Amino acid sequence: MPLFPLPPSQRAGAGDLDAQARILDAVPALRRILDALPTMAMVLNRQRQLVLANHRLIEFASTTGIDDLCGFRPGEILHCGHALDSPEGCGSTEHCTVCGALQAIVTAQFGLAQNQLCRLQLRTPSGDQPLELDISASPIEIGGEQFTIVCASDAAGRLERERLEHSAVPQAVELALEMEILATSIASPGAPPEARERATEHMAAASRRIATLMREHAELASAETGGLSVARRSVSALEILRDTAREFEYHPAAAGRRIRIASDAPDATLDTDPALARHAMEKIVLNALEATAPGGVVEVGCRLAAGRMEFWVRNDGQMPRDVQLQVFQRAFSTKGRGRGYGTYFAKLIAARYLNGTLSFRSTAEEGTTFCVSLPLT
Amino acid sequence: MEPSTSEISSLSPGGLSAASRPLLSASLKKVQLMPNTVPLPLNQRAPAADVQAQANLLAEVPVLQRVLDTLPAMAMLLNPQRQLVFASRRLVEFVGAEGADELLGLRPGEILECSYALETGCGCGTTPHCTICGQLRGITEAQLGYAQTQICSITRPGRSGSDPLELNVSAAPIEISGQWFTLVCLSSAADRVHRDRLQLAILPQALALATEIEALTRSSTDEAATPEARDRALGLLGAASKRLARLVRAQNDLAAAEAGRLAVARHSVSARELLSQAAGDFGPGEAPGGPNIRLDPAPQDAAVDTDPALARRALRELLLNALQAAPQGGVGAGFRVSEVHVDFYVNNPGEMERPVQLQVFSRAFSTRAPGRGYGAYFAKLLTERYLEGSLSFRSVADEGTTFTMRLPRNRDTAGSGAEGSTA
Numbered sequence: 159m160p161l162f163p164l165p166p167s168q169r170a171g172a173g174d175l176d177a178q179a180r181i182l183d184a185v186p187a188l189r190r191i192l193d194a195l196p197t198m199a200m201v202l203n204r205q206r207q208l209v210l211a212n213h214r215l216i217e218f219a220s221t222t223g224i225d226d227l228c229g230f231r232p233g234e235i236l237h238c239g240h241a242l243d244s245p246e247g248c249g250s251t252e253h254c255t256v257c258g259a260l261q262a263i264v265t266a267q268f269g270l271a272q273n274q275l276c277r278l279q280l281r282t283p284s285g286d287q288p289l290e291l292d293i294s295a296s297p298i299e300i301g302g303e304q305f306t307i308v309c310a311s312d313a314a315g316r317l318e319r320e321r322l323e324h325s326a327v328p329q330a331v332e333l334a335l336e337m338e339i340l341a342t343s344i345a346s347p348g349a350p351p352e353a354r355e356r357a358t359e360h361m362a363a364a365s366r367r368i369a370t371l372m373r374e375h376a377e378l379a380s381a382e383t384g385g386l387s388v389a390r391r392s393v394s395a396l397e398i399l400r401d402t403a404r405e406f407e408y409h410p411a412a413a414g415r416r417i418r419i420a421s422d423a424p425d426a427t428l429d430t431d432p433a434l435a436r437h438a439m440e441k442i443v444l445n446a447l448e449a450t451a452p453g454g455v456v457e458v459g460c461r462l463a464a465g466r467m468e469f470w471v472r473n474d475g476q477m478p479r480d481v482q483l484q485v486f487q488r489a490f491s492t493k494g495r496g497r498g499y500g501t502y503f504a505k506l507i508a509a510r511y512l513n514g515t516l517s518f519r520s521t522a523e524e525g526t527t528f529c530v531s532l533p534l535t
Numbered sequence: 536m537e538p539s540t541s542e543i544s545s546l547s548p549g550g551l552s553a554a555s556r557p558l559l560s561a562s563l564k565k566v567q568l569m570p571n572t573v574p575l576p577l578n579q580r581a582p583a584a585d586v587q588a589q590a591n592l593l594a595e596v597p598v599l600q601r602v603l604d605t606l607p608a609m610a611m612l613l614n615p616q617r618q619l620v621f622a623s624r625r626l627v628e629f630v631g632a633e634g635a636d637e638l639l640g641l642r643p644g645e646i647l648e649c650s651y652a653l654e655t656g657c658g659c660g661t662t663p664h665c666t667i668c669g670q671l672r673g674i675t676e677a678q679l680g681y682a683q684t685q686i687c688s689i690t691r692p693g694r695s696g697s698d699p700l701e702l703n704v705s706a707a708p709i710e711i712s713g714q715w716f717t718l719v720c721l722s723s724a725a726d727r728v729h730r731d732r733l734q735l736a737i738l739p740q741a742l743a744l745a746t747e748i749e750a751l752t753r754s755s756t757d758e759a760a761t762p763e764a765r766d767r768a769l770g771l772l773g774a775a776s777k778r779l780a781r782l783v784r785a786q787n788d789l790a791a792a793e794a795g796r797l798a799v800a801r802h803s804v805s806a807r808e809l810l811s812q813a814a815g816d817f818g819p820g821e822a823p824g825g826p827n828i829r830l831d832p833a834p835q836d837a838a839v840d841t842d843p844a845l846a847r848r849a850l851r852e853l854l855l856n857a858l859q860a861a862p863q864g865g866v867g868a869g870f871r872v873s874e875v876h877v878d879f880y881v882n883n884p885g886e887m888e889r890p891v892q893l894q895v896f897s898r899a900f901s902t903r904a905p906g907r908g909y910g911a912y913f914a915k916l917l918t919e920r921y922l923e924g925s926l927s928f929r930s931v932a933d934e935g936t937t938f939t940m941r942l943p944r945n946r947d948t949a950g951s952g953a954e955g956s957t958a
Contacts, residue, residue, distance in 0.1 A: 187598050187711060188598050196684055196707075315726040315727040319727075319730040322738075323729065327737075327783060327786050327787070334780040334782075335780060337748065365749040368741070372741045372742035372745055
């Protein structure tokens with residue numbers, strides 16, 4: 159997907175804003191209608207600055223009235239972390255080139271109504287939190303002046319349904335079918351003992367995977383609200399790597415691909431929650447396997463660096479820039495509807511529960527390497 | 536021409552402001568999945584001339600059309616008699632009207648082709664079903680000054696069988712040119728309904744089964760266990776795997792059934808066999824109190840002309856519903872043979888409350904929890920859309936609740952009746 163060109167960042171002066179506000183004030187029905195809507199709504203001028211907001215937006219922005227919002231851009235009003243980090247505000251950062259809201263607004267300014275999903279990194283007192291909004295933007299002419307009406311509603315229900323219907327359920331159907339067949343071969347009296355043993359092992363892996371799949375849905379919501387419990391103990395780094403690789407032994411994503419544990423991985427111990435660390439690693443390995451062609455290799459390893467243990471996962475190929483900008487966003491995926499929670503979840507676990515970080519480096523020469531850095535103690 | 540400022544007065548204090556919340560909480564907190572009954576409002580309608588005058592008044596506020604046409608939701612403005620006086624472009628397109636004029640004076644249920652509104656002469660807001668309608672509740676509350684969001688489940692007469700539509704209905708009062716109207720916005724609630732079904736009903740069951748299978752796999756290879764214990768674990772493993780497969784596959788089946796994608800392979804099948812197979816589908820622990828179903832003896836067997844897999848599935852849903860409604864037991868089932876039909880019935884003790892009766896075939900309606908409640912809906916869909924049958928119920932205090940699934944008898948054997956002993 160090409161990056162969206164950033165629009166001019168120039169803003170209208172206070173005098174122009176006042177004049178625009180007067181134009182809208184002369185149409186009192188407008189505010190009444192916007193206030194009666196079930197969504198947040200705003201009217202923007204050609205410089206994408208707010209001139210009118212409905213009461214739902216004013217409440218969301220935690221301000222007392224429209225005067226506090228007038229002249230600001232949508233990202234600044236909605237507390238977008240990227241907009242707040244940049245001195246030039248909303249629409250000026252590299253992240254804005256992949257922003258759904260900006261695309262919808264700019265397209266509406268060309269006369270075409272647009273609906274887009276906006277994945278917002280909401281800045282809150284307790285850190286950035288993801289929020290997905292369905293944005294609709296339409297051009298409107300009032301008093302001879304061109305404006306854009308923007309409505310924003312929570313997209314969580316839609317995304318959650320997609321996640322379940324397009325990802326969890328199809329995987330569960332496949333696994334359940336596999337388990338039904340395995341159960342028959344395990345119970346078959348004529349089967350040789352080795353075949354039964356293999357089938358039982360496969361069954362154990364499949365039942366673990368389906369249980370993890372089902373559990374994950376509750377877990378993600380719980381992880382986001384700080385509800386996961388952490389059980390730290392001393393654990394071998396190599397053991398985490400081996401357990402992670404073993405989890406993919408019967409996994410369809412690993413079919414025809416290899417997971418190689420780097421030979422120089424030191425067998426050092428660290429103090430962490432091994433289940434959570436493995437969980438984060440599994441997400442990244444799965445991502446790497448899915449980016450790897452059949453016959454390819456995903457390499458995993460670890461190294462000691464400045465009092466921390468750095469687990470890494472490498473695969474061939476470079477991520478396109480627009481993917482790099484969104485790879486940690488919730489519900490962002492290049493693989494279709496209902497996907498896009500793996501790297502987001504891994505980062506959440508590493509940062510929030512294991513006092514660690516998750517970063518990546520992606521170049522044409524070196525391929526893509528994700529790195530989970532965890533404290534040793 | 537826009538009206539002057541003085542013509543537009545404020546919303547009632549405590550109305551919108553009291554009901555409004557920031558986006559995230561608003562969408563959930565104000566929604567009621569199972570509203571209590573709402574008293575039916577007055578049925579009187581405004582004369583056509585008044586409706587036209589109100590529509591003309593709104594047409595003089597051009598910003599209304601421009602703003603409401605930009606919304607991703609469908610929008611309408613209603614007069615105090617709940618008649619449409621303005622429709623957005625999306626609404627006009629959705630109902631396939633030529634223009635908004637065609638809809639003037641109609642009520643929401645009539646515009647959306649709600650089967651209850653259409654089946655009586657008096658229209659939307661007049662039937663017993665309207666007492667539990669989310670839309671009507673939202674609109675009447677908005678008329679009292681309170682903005683509301685409700686979920687409304689509408690059954691529409693579709694091409695075959697019924698075509699349910701779940702809508703988020705938000706209603707808010709608005710005063711224009713000295714007259715009060717209700718602004719109603721409608722958007723699909725399907726995402727929320729489907730998410731609830733998967734998240735709250737399916738996932739926990741699937742997780743419980745997967746955990747059981749995990750444990751059984753371990754026991755089946757546990758060298759410390761006796762060979763009998765290992766064999767028992769193996770037997771249970773097979774049954775649990777089948778149940779899990781059936782559970783997750785049912786998700787695809789429901790979606791396929793609604794989309795008309797289920798293939799029907801009809802042939803002649805014994806009514807007795809069909810019923811006993813459906814009753815035998817329940818494994819241990821699958822229904823509260825164990826799968827104790829009393830099969831009533833039938834004087835004669837009969838051949839049913841049906842798709843046995845789909846018919847069994849529909850019967851199974853009815854049996855499961857009955858078992859869940861009567862955890863203390865007492866569920867009975869049987870069939871009666873008539874000239875051209877076989878009526879399968881499933882009975883459980885206890886009468887359904889009136890609001891429950893009114894919604895029992897609505898998709899996603901459940902007395903148990905959000906996300907549940909597809910059983911009766913699914914059984915009706917299968918029976919009526921695929922099996923050329925019908926599904927009805929009767930619920931009274933002394934007889935309990937009986938669902939009756941009527942399927943066509945095989946034409947070659949109809950009227951003769953194969954002799955048989957008991958079901």
